[in-house]
Amino acid sequence: MADPTILTTAADSTLPFDDAVSGAVLEATPNGLVVAADKLLELATYLRDQQGYDYLSMVTSVDWPPYFEVVYYLYGVAKPKDLLVLKVRLPDKVNSVVPSLISIWPGADLQEREVYDMMGIRFAGHPNLRRILLWDGFQGWPLRKDYKESYYEEDTKPFKSRHPDGKHLWAEDRVPWKDNITYPVAWDPDLFTQPTVQYRKIMGVDAGGNGDGKDLKTERVLINMGPQHPSTHGVFRMVVAVEGEQVVGLEPEIGYLHRCHEKIGERNTYIMNIPFTDRLDYITSMSNNLGYVLAVEKLMGLEAPERADYIRVIMAEFTRIISHFIAVGFLFNDLGAYFTPALYGLRERELILDLFEAAAGSRMMCNYMRFGGVFADLPAGWVERARDLVWNRLPRVMEQFEDLLAGNEIFLARARGVGHLSAAEAIAYSMAGPMLRASGVPYDIRKVQPYSIYDRFEFDVCCRPEGDVWARFRVRMDEIYQSLRILKQALDGLPEGPIMPPGKRQYQIRVPAGEAYSRIEGPKGELGFYVVSDGKPNPYRYHVRAPTFINLTSLEKMCVGHKIADSVVILGAIDIVLGEVDR
Amino acid sequence: MVNLSDSAEGPEGLKKNVFLTTIDNVYNWGRVRSMWPMAFGLACCAIEFMAMMAARFDLSRFGMEIIRASPRQADLMFVSGTVTKKMAPNIVRLYNQMAEPKYVLAVGACAISGGPFKEGYNVVSGIDKFLPVDVYVPGCPPTPEALLYGVMKVHEKVMGQSVRTAPWYKRDQLNEPLPMPVLGPDLYNPKDRDALKKLTAAKVEHG
Numbered sequence: 001m002a003d004p005t006i007l008t009t010a011a012d013s014t015l016p017f018d019d020a021v022s023g024a025v026l027e028a029t030p031n032g033l034v035v036a037a038d039k040l041l042e043l044a045t046y047l048r049d050q051q052g053y054d055y056l057s058m059v060t061s062v063d064w065p066p067y068f069e070v071v072y073y074l075y076g077v078a079k080p081k082d083l084l085v086l087k088v089r090l091p092d093k094v095n096s097v098v099p100s101l102i103s104i105w106p107g108a109d110l111q112e113r114e115v116y117d118m119m120g121i122r123f124a125g126h127p128n129l130r131r132i133l134l135w136d137g138f139q140g141w142p143l144r145k146d147y148k149e150s151y152y153e154e155d156t157k158p159f160k161s162r163h164p165d166g167k168h169l170w171a172e173d174r175v176p177w178k179d180n181i182t183y184p185v186a187w188d189p190d191l192f193t194q195p196t197v198q199y200r201k202i203m204g205v206d207a208g209g210n211g212d213g214k215d216l217k218t219e220r221v222l223i224n225m226g227p228q229h230p231s232t233h234g235v236f237r238m239v240v241a242v243e244g245e246q247v248v249g250l251e252p253e254i255g256y257l258h259r260c261h262e263k264i265g266e267r268n269t270y271i272m273n274i275p276f277t278d279r280l281d282y283i284t285s286m287s288n289n290l291g292y293v294l295a296v297e298k299l300m301g302l303e304a305p306e307r308a309d310y311i312r313v314i315m316a317e318f319t320r321i322i323s324h325f326i327a328v329g330f331l332f333n334d335l336g337a338y339f340t341p342a343l344y345g346l347r348e349r350e351l352i353l354d355l356f357e358a359a360a361g362s363r364m365m366c367n368y369m370r371f372g373g374v375f376a377d378l379p380a381g382w383v384e385r386a387r388d389l390v391w392n393r394l395p396r397v398m399e400q401f402e403d404l405l406a407g408n409e410i411f412l413a414r415a416r417g418v419g420h421l422s423a424a425e426a427i428a429y430s431m432a433g434p435m436l437r438a439s440g441v442p443y444d445i446r447k448v449q450p451y452s453i454y455d456r457f458e459f460d461v462c463c464r465p466e467g468d469v470w471a472r473f474r475v476r477m478d479e480i481y482q483s484l485r486i487l488k489q490a491l492d493g494l495p496e497g498p499i500m501p502p503g504k505r506q507y508q509i510r511v512p513a514g515e516a517y518s519r520i521e522g523p524k525g526e527l528g529f530y531v532v533s534d535g536k537p538n539p540y541r542y543h544v545r546a547p548t549f550i551n552l553t554s555l556e557k558m559c560v561g562h563k564i565a566d567s568v569v570i571l572g573a574i575d576i577v578l579g580e581v582d583r
Numbered sequence: 584m585v586n587l588s589d590s591a592e593g594p595e596g597l598k599k600n601v602f603l604t605t606i607d608n609v610y611n612w613g614r615v616r617s618m619w620p621m622a623f624g625l626a627c628c629a630i631e632f633m634a635m636m637a638a639r640f641d642l643s644r645f646g647m648e649i650i651r652a653s654p655r656q657a658d659l660m661f662v663s664g665t666v667t668k669k670m671a672p673n674i675v676r677l678y679n680q681m682a683e684p685k686y687v688l689a690v691g692a693c694a695i696s697g698g699p700f701k702e703g704y705n706v707v708s709g710i711d712k713f714l715p716v717d718v719y720v721p722g723c724p725p726t727p728e729a730l731l732y733g734v735m736k737v738h739e740k741v742m743g744q745s746v747r748t749a750p751w752y753k754r755d756q757l758n759e760p761l762p763m764p765v766l767g768p769d770l771y772n773p774k775d776r777d778a779l780k781k782l783t784a785a786k787v788e789h790g
Contacts, residue, residue: 134705135668135669137768177779179772186783190780260702342637350637365723
């Protein structure tokens with residue numbers, strides 16, 4: 001496979017587009033362009049069609065005291081180094097409305113719903129604007145700064161004392177409800193009935209109703225898959241409308257593992273968030289650590305010593321191998337190869353986890369990276385064990401995987417042509433990682449915008465033109481080979497030296513005011529950490545751009561027209577991890 | 584278990600082949616060696632559960648490798664991960680759908696108390712607010728070894744039970760299904776109805 005051509009990076013584009021869409025940009029700040037809400041659609045259309053910003057990477061919002069700010073991060077697939085940040089300020093906090101960008105980038109769908117769910121900002125023109133992570137009827141907008149959860153103690157950690165009068169106080173004992181709940185005044189459980197959820201996208205389908213009355217009177221049925229279902233990879237639920245066996249509509253329903261990551265993250269100090277990032281995508285904790293520390297280092301202007309950089313890359317690539325082994329293994333699980341391939345994947349995972357445990361002290365939740373370096377140096381003998389894995393064991397395992405899986409006829413029959421997504425669709429839906437590359441877009445952040453020291457290594461971007469489940473499988477397999485290539489170079493080049501910058505280790509770090517978005521090529525796609533600092537010891541806003549969450553946006557697009565059994569395979573090929581989807 | 588050869592009486596040929604034991608012993612031994620867990624992963628801990636099933640730790644040594652997706656066929660529920668408010672009604676429903684005798688293992692800090700996410704607005708402070716839990720396995724996540732130890736503890740508990748006193752064989756002691764939590768403005772446990780009404784009427788809104 002040839003190296004992807006990195007297209008020329010345009011010089012600073014002419015800000016602020018006033019000649020094209022007059023009056024759209026109100027202000028050009030170092031952190032982005034402030035856009036008038038009523039001109040947003042026009043400007044976005046212009047940026048996508050004329051300026052090549054075709055990839056909407058992230059939508060989020062910040063609750064500043066005078067206004068809400070909706071933040072859009074735009075990239076262009078063809079001009080990857082250019083980043084454009086759009087911000088819409090909404091001074092009316094009671095009735096804040098911003099036009100929905102779903103007509104321009106369908107990938108905004110779930111993200112806009114998340115912003116609505118978390119901050120109560122409405123998106124005019126969104127066809128399905130209802131709560132996504134929480135349930136309909138939940139009281140409050142959690143990520144607003146004035147929201148107080150039931151166990152609220154103080155705005156920020158560290159809390160003053162958990163031991164007043166020398167005695168430990170349970171959270172349950174502090175609150176009148178004796179539990180993690182809050183109810184509105186005079187709420188009466190006897191009079192309450194749960195509101196029915198309107199699945200707007202597939203509402204045209206009534207359970208039990210007949211189809212259009214053609215020769216075959218197939219019944220249209222709504223099927224609920226999950227949250228307890230063996231093929232949903234966790235507590236994911238999808239509502240599928242089927243006609244016979246054919247999927248005619250689908251709506252993902254998530255939030256069953258919404259652990260309030262961002263709210264807790266904003267109460268935490270910076271360093272307290274590192275172990276929480278482990279639990280985002282719990283299969284790839286090292287990559288999550290890396291993404292987060294890079295974001296904060298960007299804010300602090302800190303650089304890791306060379307040895308720490310190498311160790312980080314080694315850990316991140318081992319993590320990618322684990323993730324892809326599990327993804328491939330469980331994809332076959334979904335296809336009916338009950339557990340054998342998954343067990344092979346898990347077997348190799350154990351060997352890599354042994355290395356993690358030796359270095360970090362914990363097998364799964366490594367909590368290994370720190371701002372400016374890594375937590376501990378590699379123990380004696382570690383490199384030798386890693387070399388043995390990389391040079392001897394894993395290539396053999398890959399041969400085994402190829403023999404067993406890649407040519408399997410049943411697999412080919414079920415994966416080829418299933419869940420097709422063209423390159424243009426993949427970009428429009430903000431797909432990331434192997435999903436995007438399997439649709440023929442050679443977009444790998446390690447290559448197009450190298451972070452850490454990825455620019456020193458030789459590797460190829462794995463890309464397939466087919467855009468189906470088979471291509472996604474193939475891209476993941478090929479990426480394991482490329483990871484091994486990087487690992488070989490990194491293990492050979494691993495220098496001696498310090499693993500942290502000189503000086504005493506700081507637990508209370510100073511982060512200057514500002515905002516940073518750091519994106520890395522996580523195993524599942526573009527993993528972004530958006531950190532806004534106001535100079536205090538805690539992040540003012542902390543948002544995670546979760547690749548699998550946004551990859552779910554296109555699930556309906558991929559599934560419609562296929563059999564219901566295929567929707568399981570298509571979901572398996574996205575490789576979702578609910579800890580990251582729901583956060 | 585006693586071999587008949589230990590006692591003086593009986594024909595010589597039978598002595599080496601006949602064993603005496605109690606019904607409870609055999610019955611519980613059978614239950615322990617064919618305890619089917621439910622394929623029910625909530626969060627991170629479910630990955631360690633899979634690791635426990637996989638080659639290195641090999642849960643099938645105990646006859647437990649048959650992971651059932653359907654609660655009707657399962658004996659043991661691993662509540663493996665953070666219980667969120669949105670998920671709590673489903674967990675109680677799954678528990679109610681399991682046939683007796685059934686056991687619950689709370690895996691990890693989250694399922695025990697809410698763990699690191701305890702303060703989260705969508706997190707339940709421990710599954711034992713809704714389900715009777717038999718064994719708690721702490722850890723974040725517990726290592727597969729710790730999980731195996733927890734499973735052994737369930738086995739111990741089962742071995743100590745008796746057919747004669749087990750409630751699920753008594754007609755008059757049939758378990759009522761647990762009340763289902765409701766997703767209102769916040770998670771509502773019908774069990775707490777009276778206390779809750781008193782507080783909402785007293786206009787307590789926040790602690």
